[in-house]
Amino acid sequence: MAGHTRNTGGGGSARRTFLTGAGVGAAAAALGLPATGRAAAEPGAPATVAVLGGGVAGLTAAHELAERGFAVTVYERRALGGKARSMDVPDSARGGRRPLPAEHGFRFIPGIYHNLPDTMRRIPFPGNAHGVWDNLVAPPEMSFARTGREDLRAPLPWPGHRGAQLTLDEIRRALTALLETASNIPPHEVAYFVGRLVVFLTSCAERRDDTWESLPWWDFTGADRMSDDYRRILAVGVTRNIVATKAEEASTRTVASLLEAFVFNALGRGADGPLDRILDAPTNEAWIDPWTDHLTSLGVEFRIGWTVREVTYGSGRVTGVVAEDPGGARRTVTAEHYISAMPVEHARRTWGPALRAADPQLARCDALRTDWMTGIQFYLTESAPLLRGHLNLVDSPWSLTAIQQAEHWPGRDFAADYGDGTAVNCLSVDISEWDKEGVLYGRTAKQCTRDQVAREVWAQLKAALNDTGRTVLKDSALHSWYLDPGVSGLGTPHPVNDDELLIHPVGTLHNRPTARTLVPNFYLSGDYVSVDIDLATMEGANASARQAVNALLDRVGSAAPRCTVTPLFEAPELAPLRRHDRLRYRLGLRNVFDLG
Template sequence: MGRAGSTRRTFVAGAGATAGAVAAGSVAALGKAQTATAAPGAEARHAADSVAVLGGGVAGLTAAHELAERGFAVTVYERRALGGKARSMGVPDSAKGGRRPLPAEHGFRFIPGIYHNLPDTMRRTPFPGNANGVWDNLVAPKEMMMARTGYEDLRIPLPWPGHQPAQLTLDDIRRALRGLLDAAKGLPAHEVAYFVNRAVVFLTSCDERRDRQWEATPWWDFVRAERMSHTYQRLLAVGVTRNIVATKAEEASTRTVGTLGEAFVFNALGRGADGPPDRILNAPTNEAWIDPWVTHLRSLGVEFKVGWSVRELRYGDGRITSVSIEDPDGVRRNVTADHYVQAMPVEHARPTWSAELKAADPQLARCDKLETDWMTGIQFYLTERTPILHGHLNCVDSPWSLTAIAQATHWPGRDFPADYGDGTVRDCLSVDISEWDKPGMLYGKTAKKCTREEVAREVWAQLKAALNDTGKNVLRDSVLHSWFLDPGVDGIGTPNPTNEDELLIHPVGTLHHRPTAKTKIPNLFLSGDYVAVDIDLATMEGANASAREAVNALLDQVGSSAPRCAVIPLFRAPELESFKRHDRLRFRLGLRNLFDLG
């Protein structure tokens, strides 16, 4: 969503790059020198302290990493597969002739330059031949595209120091100019000016106004979408929310959408960036990142128990006394440790909390108000390379809010037909479906009401409608080899569809329901993308930062002298701080922001 986190935030990245251009010159990564590592002797100090990490996704692996470096005895319990929603997987029965299975995933990984904590962990994860560990496996796409059905697609370059621009034909240049003119024609000047004003209002708003007024204001209302043109609504209201935060513009918190947009704009301007606005891995996620990470954690002494499902946190005498966990054979076991870091998605954590536990810490009860929605990936395997673009694709007008990327061109170290599948597949088009409750084009049904086969056919049709609508035959049925839909989705096409991997969404008020990493139970700490951290979005960065917060809270609880984990916040432009101080006074006086024209 990296994506996702998820996850999938390419629209804002492109908008930031377009609005701000990209400052020339190199940009030093923020916070590299702030990383804290375990002090000598930490192992001896904490040899008797055991920690059960409940969950083996990005949050759980990060917590295990930080704890193991500080000498704790760590065991990770994961119900399904290490890496969680971030992992890649093989398509069953697809490997032939000694090749690996076709690579699949819950959704494509996206690790933008606004992230700092996750890249720090990646630098500290060794990878053979890489001076900067797994971090060196990040590559930056050269462009992105907003595909408008019935309009020329808008192709946006993403320049960055050291980047080689994408090669363009004369036809590409002609289409790019038409796309820009179509966008300009569809967006009246007064609407552009108004949206820019709204951006200025948010940029100069103080934290109090953001946390109270803008957290309570839907993005749709903030940008006055109801009064604007269809193009404005699709690009600047619906596109920013449904395709990126997997929530509806009519409901999404302005604080969440604005905070993310602000971060991407400064990233595109080269301010406070770890790297380019758009980065992906140069191989399937497990090959480039998760497997080397797990190998490194094993070398630090971390023990993994995969296939173990947490059922209940047992509470008594003011503490967690044990955890009831079902092992791979279906046998319930009581697991005990000195400390517990619960690193599970909120929808899986909530059923493990008893009424007594939630009464002991009311912030756990408030988590019942957090909302999740479906954002799930499907991969199409093609017998030819796709001539779409070198980067992410946003199908702005697609009924199911599709975003996608053709992966083979970004994996230079992989010979796709030689390495994967049966030798005939040359590319993987990885697609995220963000809208599961709106009727599609072919069957007039929502994605949840379609069978798996109908979902695949519908998504393929929506992709072709977005890409083949202006005379360029980008996708052809004859090159489609096969497809793979995330196995976490089950029962679609029946009255009771389920999704094992839902995504936290951000309707108004969500901020005030998110818990902190430290709980009122002295041996329980929370980690996950729903925990309150600086990046107000369900992302891998949020999962990583929350794990660092949880470890720091644990260290404080035991009075450890080990160095605390660095938790690097989002960049704040110093030149805006005076405006925010002025706005704080206006907010406390009950006045609107100085630039707010209403």
């Protein structure tokens, strides 16, 4: 059995289902394994694993383990998919339609990802040769939306892209924005920024992990002595709006590594696909539901509504997990192995003093910081004349990013499929700054009520998009809105966000744990675990789960193939320069291109 529970506080015992032999046999055959590999604790019995958390990390771990013949049970307190899931807007369905689709925040699966796309290819989807991976579509453009000025519109070229179809007026506006930005960022500032990127590109790993991990992006780019446009686009635009970290404290290593990966992605180097990719339907329809169906066919069991309270430790091992079942009864879950796949702010609460003492890296996780980056959706009765892609509203006080979704869902008629038939599109917006005053109420987002947050975001959207003689967003077209239900207590002294995001101030790298712990049957998985992509992402969650499974396979001496973990692309032509920089670093010298 994949796990055992005993009642420690009342309530009935959980129903158990045995591993589906046919599903596991098929997966094992695909991997070239016997049905149970050599992972079983005794002949003929698959080893049991309790996966704590059903987000991307937990589902990935369950997927890799089930394909290798383990008996897996996933314990999830809320809903499978975690922060990646889509959800229904309550009481919004009419006339046989589905409820309006909502989400914690819009999904973004760039071509720099390799591990997550590999998993997506292995999730069957009707009519798709490459599984749910074929549900990815590539927006042809993106924009830095400026307040009071024309928006800077950027095409996202990729072989096979037809590109966005533009009107004469849109072409005029795009050229105006390009020339405005070019004239407002002096040439010497552009040259300086490019020079700083060259320094990072040619820096060895030791310099990145030490010097650049310790230096804020703001200081690395010299933002305090540059023009406003330089700061807005090149310092703030790639930090607060994308990774929810303030440029003044964000690790240069984290930000520059991301930029490096995106630059090579745009050049078609080492990429899984286009720079910008999104799903062609609500996340659960396009990805999460097919995934959980596939895992069920492999014998994975799910316990939804189970809240992990403590990972218990004794005699050098994890002895069980104390969890509350959906009825509130406390139970002890037991298995041979345990993978903690919860977000760090939830996981570290479950690690008691004895477990922390067994592996010091668990205590270091207390130093990891999280912040708010939360989504709100606006449903429209008229599609807004926006570009086909993501908007980065770099001048908005609350650091908004957005995308209008229906035009990217070619298999869906939004009005016919969702809601009451009058909403034709969904403008999905991420709010990255919750501690600065807005433009309507003079309050931070945390100080506003939910209704005030919606009004404030709508006002900031209009300020950025209705500012140059066009009415892009109409009040009359606003059907309704939905704010992530993980946020509560807004407008009170103690607001709560159940779904915070790991941020990356300087020094974060050195507090991120490895997937393998010193406890022989306990492993870590999640976007806070140390992996090659130094950013809180679904890719990081997926890669960490693969590393956790590999550590488990090593521990039990399994003959099963190890999970492939693909690192970020490194340009081979830069390798000699990085080797040279390693020598300079060890001699205490600056990078040869670092002119200050």
